[in-house]
Amino acid sequence: MEGLLPVRPRPYDGELFTSWLMRLAHANVQRLPFFTRMLTGDANFWVHDADRHLRPDVVEQLAAATGVTPERVEALSLRAFEGRLFPGFQPRSLPRWVLPLYKKGYLRERPGVVYCPHCLREKLYLRLHWRLSFMTACPEHGCELLDACPRCQAPYAPQRNDLGFGQDWSVQPEPPFGYCAACEADLRDAPTRPAAPALVTLQAQLLEALRCGVMPWTPGHEVPAIEGFDVLHQLLAVVVQGDMEAYLTRTCGHEVLQAPPERRNRAFEDHALPDRRRLMQRVTDLIEDWPQRLIRACETARVYKRPLMVNFAAAPAWYVAVADQVSRANGRRPYKRTPLVPHLSLEELRAELQAAPTARERRRWEILCHYHGVEEALPVAQALGASRELVFRTVSVYNESGPDAMRHHQRGRPNPRKRLLTAEQEADLHAAMQRVPMTYEEMADWVERRVGKRPCASTMWIYRRGAENQSREGRRARQ
Ligand SMILES: [Zn+2]
Ligand SMILES: [Zn+2]
Incomplete structure (x- = not known):
């Protein structure tokens, strides 16, 4: 196409690119497929989403044919929202907030644009923001927006009035935005329902945010x-x-x-x-x-x-x-930080790690060395491949009972630290019991007189049996 078009309506503020294109074709009494093929050389122009991907050569052509600046033409496409609504326009992916067109050739399987019957009645064109997914209520009329024909439920797609076999909108008095392409219903008469006021307020704020x-x-x-x-x-x-x-x-x-x-x-x-x-x-x-x-x-x-x-x-x-x-x-809830009680310095902890005689004891010192200065169970557990519970238990035993509790006294061996009586006292107790049979009460009195602490029933059982501890030679072993 060369030279200026005979009739050149200017784009409205906030108009969608394809809306302006349809108005141009209609004003020049040309059918839409003919007009766009002449302009763009693309017979499949309406199969693509021209509002999303506006080719630079199409912008140039239109600018030359209408006298509108290329920047103004560009601003009619969804690119206008770049940097405000979505970060950048990726050619092959749908940006956030933009409704897909659900294309099937030039037909639409689902609506990709919404409309307000009252807005259409006031001025017959498509608003750029009608392609945005957050638009569900009209901020001007306070009504719920529509996206289909209320009579036949066909998706709103006004370009279809002038596309396809047997269609010709060029002789109609108005551009095609007001009519259902499937049943010819006047969409400006579509009944609307009031939208929730809070929703309408938010819509207005969002549109204002896009603007400023x-x-x-x-x-x-x-x-x-x-x-x-x-x-x-x-x-x-x-x-x-x-x-x-x-x-x-x-x-x-x-x-x-x-x-x-x-x-x-x-x-x-x-x-x-x-x-x-x-x-x-x-x-x-x-x-x-x-x-x-x-x-x-x-x-x-x-x-x-x-x-x-x-x-x-x-x-x-x-x-x-x-x-x-x-x-x-x-x-989980954020972990409680349990500080390490300073029984030993980090150097002493490391020395204990070096000297640990068994793998299990080494593990405990290793946990304490890592825990020192970190004081959080999870990172230590992750670093050592241990469970968080093990780290937590090791730290609390160390804090409560000191370094000696970390040392590995093998199971079944006498643990002098845990013995209430010394070997001599134990021998005395046995001699006493040989002389006169003692009840548990008397045994407890005997022990308390010597060590100042009253033993529990298990301890007395151990001493009565002469066992080293309850687990190995206690009551179960004797049965
Ligand atoms: Zn409206
Ligand atoms: Zn219809």
């Missing part, structure tokens, strides 16, 4: 828009997480999703419009009174830090600080 690049998060505190949108998208994944979903629907009375997608790794964009609205409603509730309500919900629903962080490459610090408040390291 910052999002008010708490009263008097703003965050960069991209951080706010990232956190919202993350929370939309949290509210479908099993425990949180059960809490929100059963305890808080939120609506249950009607048609959740079958894909397991479903994204927010995979949900149908009514369910997206339900999810946005859940998030609207969760972020109120930030961060108290979220933390309370996480604690009640037993949702910890991991699901709050799972999709983030680099979460904003203000969000991490909140996620940390519901953290349980490895799904």
